[in-house]
Amino acid sequence: QVQLQESGPGLVKPSQTLSLTCIVSGGSISRSGDYWSWIRQHPGKGLEWIGYIYYSGSTYYNPSLKSRVTISVDTSKNQFSLKLNSVTAADTAVYFCARHGKTAIVTFDYWGQGALVTVSS
Amino acid sequence: DIQMTQSPSSLSASVGDRVTITCRASQSINFYLNWYQQKPGKAPKLLIYAASNLQSGVPSRFSGSGSGTDFSLTISSLQPEDFAAYYCQQSYSTVYTFGQGTKLELK
Numbered sequence: 001q002v003q004l005q006e007s008g009p010g011l012v013k014p015s016q017t018l019s020l021t022c023i024v025s026g027g028s029i030s031r032s033g034d035y036w037s038w039i040r041q042h043p044g045k046g047l048e049w050i051g052y053i054y055y056s057g058s059t060y061y062n063p064s065l066k067s068r069v070t071i072s073v074d075t076s077k078n079q080f081s082l083k084l085n086s087v088t089a090a091d092t093a094v095y096f097c098a099r100h101g102k103t104a105i106v107t108f109d110y111w112g113q114g115a116l117v118t119v120s121s
Numbered sequence: 122d123i124q125m126t127q128s129p130s131s132l133s134a135s136v137g138d139r140v141t142i143t144c145r146a147s148q149s150i151n152f153y154l155n156w157y158q159q160k161p162g163k164a165p166k167l168l169i170y171a172a173s174n175l176q177s178g179v180p181s182r183f184s185g186s187g188s189g190t191d192f193s194l195t196i197s198s199l200q201p202e203d204f205a206a207y208y209c210q211q212s213y214s215t216v217y218t219f220g221q222g223t224k225l226e227l228k
Contacts, residue, residue: 107176111166
């Protein structure tokens with residue numbers, strides 16, 4: 001059973017960089033066909049997909065955030081990370097990491113429990 | 122981006138009721154539509170994939186239908202554990218997008 005766990009600071013100052021890591025256990029992050037995404041949820045709101053990474057390092061980002069986002073992978077540690085720079089209060093959200101395949105039907109079948117990140121001075 | 126619009130935004134119902142939530146895409150997405158359930162403080166859980174396929178372990182009272190732009194999620198007989206938020210999600214476009222959610226509340 002694959003498990004994902006987000007970690008990182010819960011409070012980030014405006015204009016700084018938000019950094020989160022997702023540790024994958026119960027399976028290899030390098031398994032062929034598995035993709036690893038970050039998704040966020042603003043308080044009381046819906047879900048916004050941020051981007052994904054493949055174990056090879058290939059990435060794809062939501063164009064709405066692309067200029068500020070970097071997703072990286074460390075296969076030796078079985079984890080992947082999110083960096084979002086120049087944050088504002090609008091980036092306050094619960095950040096989830098999730099696994100999906102890359103068939104025509106992309107389903108997020110395993111999720112972390114979520115990490116609340118507040119942007120405030 | 123493909124916009125996903127759910128209705129209603131909230132719904133009050135009783136245990137045993139049959140409820141239907143709808144999701145409309147801003148363009149045709151064929152059958153590339155999934156449904157998730159989210160309880161407070163938890164991550165979403167996949168219920169239905171490819172519009173009408175029940176994810177393993179999900180009770181058969183959940184069902185999905187639709188194709189193109191119009192989709193629906195039906196719960197045939199509400200159970201106490203079904204009161205939660207529900208989201209649709211499209212994967213027709215690589216910029217995956219979700220509906221704004223439907224909050225199902227106990228009447």
